Amino acid sequence: DVIMADDVERLRTLPIDLGFNHENWRFIQQICVRLSEHRDPWVRSNSLLGLSYAARFRGKIEKNIVKPVLLRALKDADPRVAAVAQDAIEDINNLMNW
Secondary structure, three states: OHHHHOOHHHHHHHHHHHHHHOOOHHHHHHHHHHHOOOOOHHHHHHHHHHHHHHHHHHOOOOHHHHHHHHHHHOOOOOHHHHHHHHHHHHHHHHHHOO
16 A cells, blocks of 8 residues: 555655565565665665565575666665665675575
């Protein structure tokens, strides 16, 4: 519902909340991948953190889905998004042994 309503304030925290609290890694991944293309840079950057948290706390994400998202985010026009992408790549590479 939050995504459909495009509630930007809530969308900014949703990926982090899911990453910490939701049990289903695939659901976290699905939402974070979707939000990685949002118009708001805070939503995009936090979606990358959500992917990192899914790897850290759930121990699973799909490389073929997540890696292209992270690589695209490295080229994001917003410098914060690109910086978070770099951090997320380092964390995920370490956590998932990629």
